[in-house]
Amino acid sequence: MAFPDFGAVLAPADLPVPAPGPGEVLVRVHASSVNGFDLGVLGGVFQGMFAYDFPVVLGKDFSGTVEEAGDGVTSLAPGDEVFGVVMRPSLGQGGFAEYVVVSEQYGLAKLPGGLGHARAGALGLAGTAALNAVEAVAPAPGETVLISGATGGVGAFAVQLAAALGARVIATARPGAEAAFVTGLGAAWAVDPADLEARVRAVAPDGVDAALHLAGDGAAVTALLTGGGRLASTLHYSPERDVKATAVMADPNPATLARLAADAVAGRLRVPVSRTYPLAEAAQAVADFTAGTVGKLAITI
Numbered sequence: 285m286a287f288p289d290f291g292a293v294l295a296p297a298d299l300p301v302p303a304p305g306p307g308e309v310l311v312r313v314h315a316s317s318v319n320g321f322d323l324g325v326l327g328g329v330f331q332g333m334f335a336y337d338f339p340v341v342l343g344k345d346f347s348g349t350v351e352e353a354g355d356g357v358t359s360l361a362p363g364d365e366v367f368g369v370v371m372r373p374s375l376g377q378g379g380f381a382e383y384v385v386v387s388e389q390y391g392l393a394k395l396p397g398g399l400g401h402a403r404a405g406a407l408g409l410a411g412t413a414a415l416n417a418v419e420a421v422a423p424a425p426g427e428t429v430l431i432s433g434a435t436g437g438v439g440a441f442a443v444q445l446a447a448a449l450g451a452r453v454i455a456t457a458r459p460g461a462e463a464a465f466v467t468g469l470g471a472a473w474a475v476d477p478a479d480l481e482a483r484v485r486a487v488a489p490d491g492v493d494a495a496l497h498l499a500g501d502g503a504a505v506t507a508l509l510t511g512g513g514r515l516a517s518t519l520h521y522s523p524e525r526d527v528k529a530t531a532v533m534a535d536p537n538p539a540t541l542a543r544l545a546a547d548a549v550a551g552r553l554r555v556p557v558s559r560t561y562p563l564a565e566a567a568q569a570v571a572d573f574t575a576g577t578v579g580k581l582a583i584t585i
């Protein structure tokens with residue numbers, strides 16, 4: 285599923301199977317998922333940051349089987365099951381395809397038994413961003429952590445990871461099914477983002493110890509922190525007040541991916557796939573993601 289130029293729509297494309305270079309592996313992809321990053325790629329917002337090698341295939345996440353190992357690859361062989369995040373220097377290859385070439389060293393980990401491609405394909409980027417964001421604010425047991433954007437892919441993982449550390453998680457979610465979704469993942473409270481300040485103050489009158497800004501107004505989220513509180517923003521919101529702020533740049537190193545996979549296998553981390561689409565319907569998955577979703581939208585190839 286590729287788009288041939290800026291402004292073009294995502295459509296099936298018949299592309300040659302890419303060849304792995306030194307230190308790279310060719311992966312036969314079995315599963316992927318939609319991330320906010322994909323919308324940015326499609327919308328051309330990364331012009332100037334990354335080269336676009338058209339036609340550009342979408343999909344940061346991948347899970348699949350090594351088909352061929354390039355020169356110098358030592359840790360992987362054909363038949364190995366792997367998953368991770370496509371971290372190529374330019375935009376061109378992606379996980380919404382039958383094949384992708386990725387580095388052996390970075391953005392990849394072996395698929396542990398018991399995880400399965402469907403879950404692994406929805407874990408890489410959102411799980412990594414969530415873990416990096418939670419580690420940036422390092423909540424202590426009993427501390428309050430506001431998660432703005434808790435209903436999305438990153439948020440759904442972050443709620444679970446923060447709650448597992450003993451934090452009291454305040455998660456944004458509309459009343460009803462969204463609120464049930466975040467409390468089911470371990471949030472202590474669901475707060476309607478349409479009335480954020482009043483809802484958060486109702487449960488944390490003096491403000492929250494830490495906040496993850498994954499969606500919404502960064503200034504409004506930051507205003508709810510106590511003095512000296514910690515903020516992590518995947519949207520790179522930069523506050524002007526007295527808080528410790530981290531701009532999260534997801535770092536899918538092998539150790540992080542292996543940690544997430546182990547948590548998922550052990551049942552400590554749910555991969556919250558709300559709908560799965562075949563590759564031929566990837567454009568619909570992207571449209572549905574754009575319109576608003578809860579959890580992850582998975583793609584099977």
Ligand SMILES: NC(=O)c1ccc[n+]([C@@H]2O[C@H](COP(=O)([O-])OP(=O)(O)OC[C@H]3O[C@@H](n4cnc5c(N)ncnc54)[C@H](OP(=O)(O)O)[C@@H]3O)[C@@H](O)[C@H]2O)c1
Nearest residue numbers: 320413433435436437438456477499500518533534576577
């Ligand atoms: N810097 C990095 O390395 C990095 C890595 C991963 C992700 N990101 C970014 O982080 C953000 C989250 O990623 P994602 O994949 O989790 O996206 P997502 O699945 O679209 O999640 C965003 C969630 O926030 C909700 N939301 C929208 N407006 C809100 C508001 N005002 N208050 C509270 N919640 C609101 C959305 O609900 P509706 O769908 O109903 O609107 C959605 O459930 C994206 O912008 C993504 O690009 C950055």
